[in-house]
Amino acid sequence: MNRPASRSPKAAVEAAVEAARWAPSVHNTQPWTFAVTGEEISLRADAERRLRFGDAEGREMIVSCGAALFTMRTAMRRAGYEPDVRVMPDPDRPALLAVVRVGAESDPDERTSVLAAEIERRRTHRAGFTGLPVPDRLVEALVKSAAAEGARLTPVVAPDAVTVVAALTQAAQGVQAQDRRFTLELIRWARPPGSTRTDGVPAGAYPRDPVRTQPHFAQRDYSWRHQWGSETGDPGATGTGVVALLTTPGDTREDWLAAGQSLQRVLLHASAYGVSAAFHTQVLEMRHLREFLREELCSGEYPQMIMRLGITFDDKDAVRRPVEDLLG
Structure with a gap:
């Protein structure tokens, strides 16, 4: 069991937003913004960063934001709290993709710790690979x-x-x-x-x-x-x-x-x-x-x-x- 050294809802929110910015996105456009209200984070798509011709419907933009959402969830768990997530919470606000709220305290399991450790290490590759096989x-x-x-x-x-x-x-x-x-x-x-x-x-x-x-x-x-x-x-x-x-x-x-x-x-x-x-x-x-x-x-x-x-x-x-x- 991996218990966070220090735990507070405020720290969990800060950790989640800091981690989310490392998510992958098409052309590294980073098409997201966050609004923090107390213990709640709103994830919004930034349409100004959508590819106008390559992504006219915004599909790739939202996939990128989904990657940021999972990153937030993982970081919040690593900080010692279970995320309470609502997706597409307001039909009248299509840019608002999800709301993540700090939930109950929880100790991160080994899988969460392993994934969280890779958030800043992960890199996109744009060439061929070595001949070493993927198991x-x-x-x-x-x-x-x-x-x-x-x-x-x-x-x-x-x-x-x-x-x-x-x-x-x-x-x-x-x-x-x-x-x-x-x-x-x-x-x-x-x-x-x-x-x-x-x-x-x-x-x-x-x-x-x-x-x-x-x-x-x-x-x-x-x-x-x-x-x-x-x-x-x-x-x-x-x-x-x-x-x-x-x-x-x-x-x-x-x-x-x-x-x-x-x-x-x-x-x-x-x-x-x-x-x-x-x-x-x-x-x-x-x-x-x-x-x-x-x-x-x-x-x-x-x-x-x-x-x-x-x-x-x-x-x-x-x-x-x-x-x-x-x-x-």
Whole structure:
């Protein structure tokens, strides 16, 4: 049993908000704000940070906020309190996604402590993986982690199916690369070297000249028309890793929020065992390709995330907005 050294509702609220800012988000847009009232935190989507063209419906924005919500829940448990959560509490305020209140005192179990320890360590990977395998038992445990939050994580095992997902990713990336709207939106969130911005994707967080995986999973072209990007990394890391699809039975805002919570639980669990994730959301931003994926590979469920899980030794720094910028 892990009893917090000091415990107070105020400290639990502060810990939850501090932790939430480390959640993953598309292009590191960090599309969330928090309002604190006593022992209660309101999580709101920040529509100004939504991708206007890539995420017109706000699905990726809400998935990102779901990841922040799970992070808050985990941090509050680690601080010694059970979170009392209400999702989508007010139909007249669509930006208000959840309210988290400090609940009864509780001692965090080992699983909570393990997940909480990874909140600031977890990193998104944007290249190939080493040839080291992800243990089958870990993959099975990640599937259970996703299910515990209401989503389904399906490893794509058949080589032909992996090839299909890779081909869809290439097709979506190729189409988006020819669309000036998508390209300009992408480079808005690509930070130049030496930038002091606390959001977006740093130039050192993706390779300048990415090594192709086999089959090839196309990466976002953050270095479009410039030579930004990192020269570091393992040039021999060409492994695809374990390809996995995160799906939900429905495609409502509640499903998107649940998908984000499942995603973050999976990512923190994987990180605790040295496994990182690379994301490929291009397919999910194109309605026809997403529908094809749903019908052909997702058994009719709605794909909310495409990821590759693998092992890398290419450590990167992470940037996040300060807490004071998130409170409103």
